[in-house]
Amino acid sequence: MSKVEDFLTKEEEQEIVEAIRMAEKNTSGEIRVHIEKTTSMDAYDRAMEVFHELKMDETALQNGVLIYLAVEDRHFVICGDKGINDVVQDDFWNCTRDIMVAEFKKGDFKQGLIDGITRAGEQLQKYFPWLEGDINELSNEISRG
Numbered sequence: 001m002s003k004v005e006d007f008l009t010k011e012e013e014q015e016i017v018e019a020i021r022m023a024e025k026n027t028s029g030e031i032r033v034h035i036e037k038t039t040s041m042d043a044y045d046r047a048m049e050v051f052h053e054l055k056m057d058e059t060a061l062q063n064g065v066l067i068y069l070a071v072e073d074r075h076f077v078i079c080g081d082k083g084i085n086d087v088v089q090d091d092f093w094n095c096t097r098d099i100m101v102a103e104f105k106k107g108d109f110k111q112g113l114i115d116g117i118t119r120a121g122e123q124l125q126k127y128f129p130w131l132e133g134d135i136n137e138l139s140n141e142i143s144r145g
Contacts, residue, residue: 023125024121
């Protein structure tokens with residue numbers, strides 16, 4: 001796979017965007033997926049940089065979740081802002097990663113992403129339920145680097 005554009009089909013991408021929309025439906029939390037070919041940085045450091053570039057650290061309740069993928073490097077990171085990190089169980093991100101890896105190992109990147117999005121959405125809904133007047137602060141579209 002040489003191009004980021006080839007990582008997901010248009011149909012798969014739309015299913016992922018729909019999974020984000022559904023996951024965010026009952027929460028004030030925000031979920032984004034960012035895909036790029038490679039990074040010269042440590043994957044976690046790059047994910048944090050993207051988190052900032054996408055303004056995910058500017059949500060009112062600090063409850064943004066980013067799923068970052070560097071496809072050629074075969075690295076991915078799930079990171080949450082302070083608000084969500086402070087309330088989820090200590091092993092939440094590692095368990096979510098493991099669920100996603102199980103699908104990724106089968107070559108089913110779409111399902112791995114959807115599983116991660118769904119799991120993050122469940123936790124966001126639990127700790128940050130949707131309240132009257134909540135708005136979608138960030139785009140649900142997949143961003144690319």
